[in-house]
Amino acid sequence: MNELPEWCPPYSSQKRDISTNEEVYCICKKPDGGELMVGCDGCDDWFHFSCLKISSNYKELVFSFFCPYCQAGITGPGSLSSGNLPKTIWKRKCRLHSCYKPCSENSKYCSEQHAEEYIGGVLRRVESKERNSVSLTRQMLEAGDLSKIQLLGKQGIPPATREQNSDLYDSLIGRDKKLKELREEQEIIAKKEMPRIEQEMKALKEYSEWLKAVNSRLFDSVEEAVSRKSQKKKKALKRKSICGYRSQLTIPCSVEDFSAQFQEDVEELHDICCRMRCSRHQDWAGTMQDALQFQIESFETSSQRLALLVKIREDQLNSQFHEQMQRTADLQHAPRTEERVQVAQLT
Numbered sequence: 001m002n003e004l005p006e007w008c009p010p011y012s013s014q015k016r017d018i019s020t021n022e023e024v025y026c027i028c029k030k031p032d033g034g035e036l037m038v039g040c041d042g043c044d045d046w047f048h049f050s051c052l053k054i055s056s057n058y059k060e061l062v063f064s065f066f067c068p069y070c071q072a073g074i075t076g077p078g079s080l081s082s083g084n085l086p087k088t089i090w091k092r093k094c095r096l097h098s099c100y101k102p103c104s105e106n107s108k109y110c111s112e113q114h115a116e117e118y119i120g121g122v123l124r125r126v127e128s129k130e131r132n133s134v135s136l137t138r139q140m141l142e143a144g145d146l147s148k149i150q151l152l153g154k155q156g157i158p159p160a161t162r163e164q165n166s167d168l169y170d171s172l173i174g175r176d177k178k179l180k181e182l183r184e185e186q187e188i189i190a191k192k193e194m195p196r197i198e199q200e201m202k203a204l205k206e207y208s209e210w211l212k213a214v215n216s217r218l219f220d221s222v223e224e225a226v227s228r229k230s231q232k233k234k235k236a237l238k239r240k241s242i243c244g245y246r247s248q249l250t251i252p253c254s255v256e257d258f259s260a261q262f263q264e265d266v267e268e269l270h271d272i273c274c275r276m277r278c279s280r281h282q283d284w285a286g287t288m289q290d291a292l293q294f295q296i297e298s299f300e301t302s303s304q305r306l307a308l309l310v311k312i313r314e315d316q317l318n319s320q321f322h323e324q325m326q327r328t329a330d331l332q333h334a335p336r337t338e339e340r341v342q343v344a345q346l347t
């Protein structure tokens with residue numbers, strides 16, 4: 001079992017108000033007052049967006065919702081079997097920052113119009129960034145800071161190595177907190193988050209293959225028999241299949257066992273939705289895949305951003321390292337110059 005979020009009261013099975021006998025819902029156990037609500041796919045109760053601390057902006061983005069009690073395994077599929085607890089699945093949001101509509105099929109945007117708006121915005125940002133870098137170079141030129149401009153050149157800043165000055169290297173670069181944090185974030189994405197999503201992708205793929213095998217075992221023979229009777233009908237014949245949605249993407253039993261236990265008109269078997277034309281979970285596999293793909297893409301974006309930040313931090317530290325090396329060298333040379341002057345005055 002998972003823990004409930006801090007703001008969520010303990011589970012209560014209360015269904016009616018004690019004094020008014022009105023039907024009550026949600027974690028707040030209040031009647032339906034017309035506020036925005038979402039139905040739970042695990043326990044069939046209804047929940048207020050506001051009680052769940054979900055912004056009403058997300059109302060069109062719910063694909064499959066599980067309440068805190070189902071997510072914790074107190075109610076719903078997680079309370080009946082061990083294994084992964086169900087999680088709410090969101091539809092992919094339109095890429096335009098201010099838009100909370102789901103993406104239309106095969107698109108990263110809700111509409112053509114928002115695609116244009118988003119791309120227009122990116123172009124404007126790129127253009128202004130270019131202008132900024134031009135003006136930065138100009139400022140440096142005006143300030144006559146040649147060393148900084150040289151550092152911007154292709155070579156970049158020469159790397160600082162421990163051999164050059166181990167004490168300085170350790171104190172400045174080896175123990176830099178910011179650099180350490182950034183590298184830790186990189187590690188988490190590479191070693192934890194990405195493998196986790198890849199694992200989920202793999203589970204989805206394996207489950208989908210199992211489901212395909214179940215569907216063809218259940219319906220293929222019937223279909224062939226029908227289509228042989230009338231070749232004309234074949235085209236019009238819609239492939240029969242069960243929905244197959246399951247909140248935990250684990251394979252419950254062998255294809256043979258499932259087919260043997262299956263009976264038409266049963267809505268659920270092994271927590272698997274067996275409806276023939278299920279509108280509730282329409283294209284659930286595609287939506288899940290999109291959601292995972294979206295997570296992969298955003299981790300990739302984060303990785304790129306982190307790599308850039310690491311590079312910037314390393315450059316900063318490298319140039320500090322070289323500056324301090326230079327200063328130390330200057331200090332060491334200074335007395336010798338004085339000595340030479342004194343010698344010159346004496347002779």
Ligand SMILES: [Zn+2]
Nearest residue numbers: 026028048051
């Ligand atoms: Zn509520």
Ligand SMILES: [Zn+2]
Nearest residue numbers: 040043067070
């Ligand atoms: Zn629930």
Ligand SMILES: [Zn+2]
Nearest residue numbers: 094099110114
């Ligand atoms: Zn949009």
Ligand SMILES: [Zn+2]
Nearest residue numbers: 243273278281
């Ligand atoms: Zn279904």
